[in-house]
Amino acid sequence: MPDHADARLRLFASIHDVSPRFESEVDALYDRLCGLLGSPRMAMLVVPDFEDAAPLTANPAYRAKLRAWADAGVEMFLHGWCHRDDSLRRGFMQKHMTAGAGEFAQLTRETAAQRLSEGQKVVEDAIGRPVAGFVAPAWLYSEGAIAALADAGFALAEDHLKVWSPASGNKVVAKGPVVTWASRSKPRILSSLMVASLARLAPSLLRDARIAVHPGDTTVPALLRSIDATYSQFVRTHRPSRYADLLS
Ligand SMILES: [Zn+2]
Structure with missing residues (x-):
């Protein structure tokens, strides 16, 4: 080393x-x-059901793989629910900038809270321990999504420029x-x-x-x-x- x-x-x-x-x-x-x-000193950002076509809940072999990685020390983050931005049809710019990946870029607090809660359950059931935090697809968050993360008490979240702790009053813990x-x-x-x-x-x-x-x-x-x-x-x-x- x-x-x-x-x-x-x-x-x-x-x-x-x-x-x-x-x-x-x-x-x-x-x-x-x-x-x-x-070493496996890394994070993985897990999508519970990528584009509504790859559900973890229907794939026990992949859940076991995630658990083995977590056991080996990989930190597991929730990364959206389906990863796709359903507001695409409304916004050319969103599509252009993120290839339609900004699932949490325009969500209301209520919808964000629901997806966070369901996604956290699916990933934590797979890995057998709490998730380390949440990272939005394309690092894009609506105001509602940021509020919902704090409500739900996620320990960590990040965007392009910083890492913060929703559970600690959105305190910024790393920059760059x-x-x-x-x-x-x-x-x-x-x-x-x-x-x-x-x-x-x-x-x-x-x-x-x-x-x-x-x-x-x-x-x-x-x-x-x-x-x-x-x-x-x-x-x-x-x-x-x-x-x-x-x-x-
Ligand atoms: Zn992504």
């Missing part, structure tokens, strides 16, 4: 869109991150942009490669570095090379950490 000169620098690795819908991609990312980090990749189009691939390469130039600027991968990243070799280079660079200076550590 690398010698961490500054123990205050922390790395939070995560895999988004964990669902039976992307079983082989998530398996591949898990193996890859274990190799890069030297997420480093992540986009695989949907050539311009997005190129811009995400550029951001990652900039982050690698000065890793210590991100004291609590969040680096997130998605199933689609596995389909683009240039993204995988950038992912490998970025985690490899950060583990030299940053200690792979648990989001829960942000609360202590």
